[in-house]
Amino acid sequence: MNRKTVALAFAGASLIAITAAQAAEVTVWCWDPNFNVAIMKQAGEIYAKTHPDFKLNVVDFAKADLEQKLQTGLASGVADGMPDIVLIEDYGAQKYLQSFPDAFTPLSDKVDYSGFADYKVKLATLDGKVYSMPFDSGVAGLFYRKDMITAAGYTPADMQDLTWDKYVEIGKAVEAKTGKKMMGFDPNDGGLVRVLMQSAGGWYFDKDGKLSVEGNVALKGALDVIQKIQVNNIFRPAAGWADWVGSFTSGEVATVVTGVWITGTVKSQADQAGKWGVAPLPKLSVEGATHFSNLGGSSWYVLSGSKAKDESIDFLNEIYAKNIDFYQKILVDRGAVGSLLAARNGEAYKSNDAFFGGEPIWQNFSDWLAKVPSVNYGTFTNEVDSVVSAHQPDLAKGASVDDVIKAIDDQAKTLVQ
Amino acid sequence: MSAISTRPKRPRFDVNGWLFVGPALALIAIFMVFPILHSLWMSFQSGLGMRLSFAGLKNIYRLFNDPLFLMALTNTFIFFLVQVPVMLTLALITAALLNNPDIKFRGVLRTAIFLPCVTSLVAYTVLFKSMFVANGLVNTVLINLGIVNVGIPWMTDPFWCRVMIIIAITWRWTGYNMIFYLAAMQNIDRSVYEAARIDGVPTWARFVSLTVPMLKPVILFTTVTSTIGTLQLFDEVSTITGGGSAGGAAGPGNSALTLSLYIYNLTFKFAPNLGYAATVSYVIVLLVAILSFLQFYAARERKA
Numbered sequence: 231m232n233r234k235t236v237a238l239a240f241a242g243a244s245l246i247a248i249t250a251a252q253a254a255e256v257t258v259w260c261w262d263p264n265f266n267v268a269i270m271k272q273a274g275e276i277y278a279k280t281h282p283d284f285k286l287n288v289v290d291f292a293k294a295d296l297e298q299k300l301q302t303g304l305a306s307g308v309a310d311g312m313p314d315i316v317l318i319e320d321y322g323a324q325k326y327l328q329s330f331p332d333a334f335t336p337l338s339d340k341v342d343y344s345g346f347a348d349y350k351v352k353l354a355t356l357d358g359k360v361y362s363m364p365f366d367s368g369v370a371g372l373f374y375r376k377d378m379i380t381a382a383g384y385t386p387a388d389m390q391d392l393t394w395d396k397y398v399e400i401g402k403a404v405e406a407k408t409g410k411k412m413m414g415f416d417p418n419d420g421g422l423v424r425v426l427m428q429s430a431g432g433w434y435f436d437k438d439g440k441l442s443v444e445g446n447v448a449l450k451g452a453l454d455v456i457q458k459i460q461v462n463n464i465f466r467p468a469a470g471w472a473d474w475v476g477s478f479t480s481g482e483v484a485t486v487v488t489g490v491w492i493t494g495t496v497k498s499q500a501d502q503a504g505k506w507g508v509a510p511l512p513k514l515s516v517e518g519a520t521h522f523s524n525l526g527g528s529s530w531y532v533l534s535g536s537k538a539k540d541e542s543i544d545f546l547n548e549i550y551a552k553n554i555d556f557y558q559k560i561l562v563d564r565g566a567v568g569s570l571l572a573a574r575n576g577e578a579y580k581s582n583d584a585f586f587g588g589e590p591i592w593q594n595f596s597d598w599l600a601k602v603p604s605v606n607y608g609t610f611t612n613e614v615d616s617v618v619s620a621h622q623p624d625l626a627k628g629a630s631v632d633d634v635i636k637a638i639d640d641q642a643k644t645l646v647q
Numbered sequence: 648m649s650a651i652s653t654r655p656k657r658p659r660f661d662v663n664g665w666l667f668v669g670p671a672l673a674l675i676a677i678f679m680v681f682p683i684l685h686s687l688w689m690s691f692q693s694g695l696g697m698r699l700s701f702a703g704l705k706n707i708y709r710l711f712n713d714p715l716f717l718m719a720l721t722n723t724f725i726f727f728l729v730q731v732p733v734m735l736t737l738a739l740i741t742a743a744l745l746n747n748p749d750i751k752f753r754g755v756l757r758t759a760i761f762l763p764c765v766t767s768l769v770a771y772t773v774l775f776k777s778m779f780v781a782n783g784l785v786n787t788v789l790i791n792l793g794i795v796n797v798g799i800p801w802m803t804d805p806f807w808c809r810v811m812i813i814i815a816i817t818w819r820w821t822g823y824n825m826i827f828y829l830a831a832m833q834n835i836d837r838s839v840y841e842a843a844r845i846d847g848v849p850t851w852a853r854f855v856s857l858t859v860p861m862l863k864p865v866i867l868f869t870t871v872t873s874t875i876g877t878l879q880l881f882d883e884v885s886t887i888t889g890g891g892s893a894g895g896a897a898g899p900g901n902s903a904l905t906l907s908l909y910i911y912n913l914t915f916k917f918a919p920n921l922g923y924a925a926t927v928s929y930v931i932v933l934l935v936a937i938l939s940f941l942q943f944y945a946a947r948e949r950k951a
Binding site: 647 | 695696697698709712713714715780781800802803805888896897898900901914915917919921
């Protein structure tokens with residue numbers, strides 16, 4: 231109602247701000263100082279070499295804070311105080327694009343998307359227009375401790391083409407021989423379900439974005455595995471992110487199933503060098519199952535209200551869509567696997583990693599990246615996810631997977647509207 | 648009758664008076680009254696983000712068919728019905744104990760019990776979280792003392808998760824309420840107790856029949872503020888269970904999902920439905936109003 235008057239008042243204030251800052255300064259909001267923030271700063275330095283006027287201001291937030299600030303800002307409809315570029319996790323892309331029409335700038339005219347991983351482009355497409363500059367990939371892998379697996383009587387070769395049933399079997403052997411659990415698992419977090427589900431080409435929604443819970447083969451397969459992991463008690467319970475990270479940095483578990491972005495954290499434990507290996511994901515035993523999936527990953531978006539829109543787009547396009555060297559740099563420095571497929575032809579991607587016993591892990595990850603099944607994340611992933619994670623403890627108590635799916639369906643239906 | 652009044656008549660509209668309160672009233676109107684009315688209007692709208700449209704009573708209908716809302720409501724009532732009586736009883740007992748002049752180090756003890764409530768909500772919840780994780784301090788101590796054999800599943804069992812939250816809030820707020828009781832107790836005339844002692848009334852009866860009735864206004868006050876506080880419970884559940892973060896449940900089986908956390912999720916975590924979130928927040932308003940009224944009604948002064 232009063233939005234226009236308020237906007238006018240703010241516009242008056244922002245006029246003063248514009249005259250004060252003549253040189254184009256691009257403000258970026260993102261999270262994780264060791265990853266996104268550091269990488270964006272590197273990108274800014276490279277771009278500034280050819281564009282001396284360019285100034286980049288990278289603001290570091292906690293992810294939840296950023297999302298709250300962004301959502302409040304967009305809902306208020308006031309462009310002032312908003313950044314020019316913002317990082318959005320892929321699961322939330324459609325939520326923002328659909329809830330706040332015209333808040334983001336379509337980049338399809340300026341950016342050549344043919345070089346990017348297909349699923350990254352699709353998830354940021356609305357009504358035929360692409361809104362994102364695809365950034366890091368969350369291509370998933372099975373990180374495992376070679377020493378523990380060997381102690382349990384298996385070889386790294388056994389890990390390459392696993393099924394989840396076999397994985398559980400190895401988990402039991404690992405505990406019997408070493409006393410260690412197979413993985414750290416947070417029953418209040420739905421991340422693993424998403425990894426498993428997408429590996430079989432499924433999601434909470436069908437290709438048209440409609441809720442698909444009952445009769446969803448991939449979801450049923452995923453929950454089956456979640457139940458087996460819990461019932462066989464091959465996991466070390468984790469409460470929250472830090473505790474989960476602690477489960478493998480402290481050497482309490484034999485494997486980690488997650489996105490490639492964890493590589494840096496795994497490598498941070500220098501005393502574990504040479505003990506780790508990376509294999510493709512175990513496979514679900516349902517139709518359409520693959521060894522490849524994704525967890526997380528995010529992309530850059532340019533806001534429509536930005537006063538430095540052209541500079542922002544040109545900056546993103548030049549570095550993130552064209553600069554192959556940049557991708558080598560962030561891979562070596564930060565362990566970031568971008569979604570620009572051409573980047574894998576660079577030197578860094580061909581290097582072998584001594585920490586992982588000389589395995590060509592980067593080449594592997596980028597091979598897997600191209601094979602990740604493309605799914606529709608829809609608008610309501612967070613909603614259904616919170617329902618699914620709330621039901622994971624039921625599976626531990628032995629509730630039948632079908633009953634749990636029925637309960638998830640009932641709750642999800644009211645949330646998805 | 649009014650003719651008897653000797654007071655000079657004031658004009659109905661006093662310009663000077665209104666000029667003095669005018670600025671304050673204007674600010675209250677802009678920053679209090681308008682948002683309240685606007686949110687009431689929003690509660691009749693529905694849609695994603697900016698795309699709100701009038702929906703009539705659809706949101707209210709949705710409330711009754713929303714299992715997550717009903718769960719949040721149930722959880723909030725569990726916290727409220729269990730935690731408030733436990734905390735206030737504890738506060739009353741500690742206040743009575745610390746009011747005894749024979750106890751040594753009274754000042755130190757009072758400060759120690761009051762101290763939790765000056766700590767930051769987030770700081771203490773983060774601390775509690777690290778204490779209650781599977782192999783955290785609490786479980787380690789319980790196991791080493793031989794009280795339990797296996798660690799208590801604080802973070803993974805709905806029942807224990809609620810117990811943990813209740814322990815946390817009780818730790819944080821007991822001292823706060825105790826201070827009110829202490830202050831009120833020190834206003835009670837000592838001669839009342841003297842007389843009771845001479846009449847041979849035992850200590851516990853003096854507490855139950857003298858102290859408690861004389862504290863009634865303060866007990867009412869603390870009950871109302873604690874009720875409101877518990878109904879708005881947010882920080883603890885959000886931080887300890889991570890229920891505010893994307894993709895997380897609020898405790899096992901959403902056992903720690905409170906109304907405030909649900910409002911937060913509807914607004915900031917889920918695809919934003921500001922209209923429905925406004926409806927849920929009016930549920931809290933309604934609950935606070937009803938419960939406060941009931942408490943005032945129960946504690947009203949009966950004229951003999």
